Amino acid sequence: MATISSIGVGSGLDVQGIISKMVDLEKQPLAGLQAKQAGIQAQVSTYAQIKSLTGKLSDAVSKLTLDSGWNALATKSSSDAVSLTVSGLAQPASYDIGVSQLARAQTSVSDARAPGAKLTAAGTLQFTPQGGTAINIAYTGDDTLESLAGKINDAVGSVTATIMRDASGERLMLRSKATGADAAFTVTGDLNFTQSQTAQNARITVNGVATESGTNSFDSVLPGLKIAVSQVTTTDAHVSVAADTAATRKNIQDFVDAYNELNGLLADSTKYDADTKTAGLLQGDSATVGLQNALRMLTMGSAGNATGSLRRLADVGIQMQAGGKLAVDDTKLGKALQESPDDIKSLFAAKASPDGSGGGIAVNFKQYTSQLLAFDGTLNSKSDSLALRIKSNQGEQDKVNDRAGVLQARLTRQYSALDTQMASLQSLSAYMQQQVANWNKKT
Template structure:
């Protein structure tokens, strides 16, 4: 708030004086701004720690569930037989031979004797197409002007589970193909066409009525015939010598936890083998180690000592965030707790009790390393390995496996109003108070500037008055000393 005229009357360098005094009043800002930058850096660091903790929580959550340890690989010696997981499948092998594939029923509809009809031939009479499938009956109304295309549309809209298609020949004739949408004998169907019965009209002669009946009997609808082109069949296999059938080519309830699908008739047995998916389990363990190491590295970097023996901070060492949480008790406690969890025993009574039993060792600085040879040996001990990580904790919260304990701990860290939320919330409040202090300093400095300019303006007025009086007195004295002649 500079006033260029201030200082003219007094002859003082008012701008310079006011500027220096205002800067002196603002001197606390530098320390406050430095502190604010430090808090913002800490908030950012905690955000990154929370993100890596969430990644660790994801993998230990997977490893704490049964499904994370029950995955299997299914292989087949013949491409005609393939398997797929549907639940928890036990390991084992099955000899499967295929003698028949499932198929849908197909019925062709044409004129008398099944011959094709001229394209767009109308039925010439009204009636009904009755479809019976799966113990249910569906009636499709047929109009005298309907052709095969219109009848097909009505069948497809009936909800009977039968697909109707008009099959056109090169000579311009056509037939109606009815096909069950699902395979197997439970989905076999019958199709029956009936014409609407005639009744003799009042006053109609017997001859006229007979003529109408003859016309009805000669209509296209009355002459429609059905011929089964393909019957419905179930798929048939022998599994380990036992005969089994399925309405579809996929056997869903034969082997608990898995299904298998057949696609061709075989001349011999196909060997379907179910083995534990150790590669998937191994990857989960490696992902756990990697997620833990990333979090541990960040915590180590954030709490690293960046002060010399005199307590001076090495500014260069802190440029990448190193030591930003040095001395923060919550962060140090978090790092120690995570390391303790890796060293704890599970509730398992099996041969694997610690991570070191499967080749996972903690190095100096808390980083974990994996001995692949020992881990491979541990993978062969399926139930013991599962118990090491996924054993359920008791009602007191003890006896849990490594993954179970990690999940319980990280869940609390990540929970709404949990450790991380409370910590960042506290830092946000500190940052807000810091900004309020900065605002107070700026307000005091602005008020001081306004007050000083007012004071110096008043001084200028007084000095100007004194200067004017001095000039007047000087003139009077000069006049008295030099009277006019």
């Protein structure tokens, strides 16, 4: 019996082409399923963006719910010699600060010696910090000033010993690591030291009241403020602390920008373009449309518990435009910040009632965005739903591919069997023709 080495040889048919076309017909549903899955993947990507922008909005409104978002202070000084830094809770005020003395460290130097010369005789240096216990540093005749400096640095943590070279030779210089009178020290021994610079505190007056510090920083003289001085003054520096309306304005603008960015993405995703007859990726999606509407309602809501005349965003110049975008009237907002700082703070940050109602605009936004971003919130639920749709779609694709694979295997077996039969018949036919030819010859 003939052996078939290639399917179709026995029958003379284009069997591979026939099987391929029939398998392609079986796989036709894949195109629709793959297109559908691409659309779902695009929705997944869009919801990841929505979640990210919701987080950005939540961060922005969070600043407006906290006292720190409204109590920012700015400092100003009439002189570079004096500066103020806000370090805690402080009140707007102004001060006149004069600097009569800067803090400095003590420096003591030894007599000059030839560079690298040995000390020739053993001895002891006694180092005594201000109000502390004396420390003895022993040296030998083979020591030099440089090796003695190393011993001092190892033994005494409050000074730095270095070698200073000048035209007279080299000297051992001791300098206290800290500034201020409390960092003073004495050094005695066989080597002679001269105090070239005394330790001293910084001295200032604040509105005529004298005070001093071991450093050029005064951290506790004024509540919530740090004073730093860098020069002695001949005229008092006038420094002031005032509400930082620029920082507050920026916090409000950050909220508006974050809202507009999220609203823009939601609007683009849900719109229908009548001119091009194309729908947004999430057009008609109830969860997305509901999210868009809820956010817009929050911007138009009122702060029921606000203490003052400002109850709505429009009262401070923040109004909704076409398409849901917020626009800021800088003049109106600036006036509210200057004239009614407490009222505008209450508009955004008023506490909600126990039932969750009446909160400030930022408080309500924070509550809603936190719910959206929660583990079991709307955004994660929507993402999970889309993930299930992708899994289901992939399952349908797998079924189509499995059916096509089964069909291909079955057709291959059938046509292989047909080829075997056709080859056998052809072989029998050839044999019969040969026998007839032989018979004819004999007859």
